[in-house]
Amino acid sequence: MQKVLLLVDVQNVYYTVRQVYGCNFDYNAFWSRVTAGREVVKAFAYATERGDQKQREFQNILRAIGFEVKLKNFIQRADGSAKGDWDVGITIDAMEYAGDVDAVVLVSGDGDFDLLAHKLREDKNKKVEVYGVPGLTAAALINAASEFIPIDDGLLLR
Numbered sequence: 503m504q505k506v507l508l509l510v511d512v513q514n515v516y517y518t519v520r521q522v523y524g525c526n527f528d529y530n531a532f533w534s535r536v537t538a539g540r541e542v543v544k545a546f547a548y549a550t551e552r553g554d555q556k557q558r559e560f561q562n563i564l565r566a567i568g569f570e571v572k573l574k575n576f577i578q579r580a581d582g583s584a585k586g587d588w589d590v591g592i593t594i595d596a597m598e599y600a601g602d603v604d605a606v607v608l609v610s611g612d613g614d615f616d617l618l619a620h621k622l623r624e625d626k627n628k629k630v631e632v633y634g635v636p637g638l639t640a641a642a643l644i645n646a647a648s649e650f651i652p653i654d655d656g657l658l659l660r
Contacts, residue, residue: 613640
């Protein structure tokens with residue numbers, strides 16, 4: 503049975519799915535699809551903490567599905583910009599657990615992960631599956647992945 507590591511960039515998937523489709527990502531459908539016939543070694547969902555009840559409920563749903571939810575404080579800067587990305591944390595976890603799995607599944611369209619995908623494939627000999635929204639997933643990330651799986655109707659909550 504293939505061993506797999508799941509890494510979900512919650513903010514990225516939320517905003518890209520909402521922008522293109524006007525709805526939400528279906529985490530249950532994703533879990534069913536990506537784990538079928540596989541052993542999940544670790545499954546992380548990386549999110550920002552804003553402290554509201556609806557967000558806590560969503561995080562509990564992710565936990566019930568099987569994800570370990572990692573939270574980072576959302577920082578609102580004085581100039582109006584915001585920060586709360588998990589790029590470094592996702593990369594660290596990917597490298598830490600890569601030796602325990604056959605495949606790494608990354609849900610993100612962020613082009614910053616192209617170096618990670620390339621490193622996992624070339625140096626660690628891992629299959630890297632990237633799930634992203636077509637048109638909003640960086641070409642460099644698609645090219646660095648072993649396989650790009652578009653987020654489409656089967657993975658959407660309408």
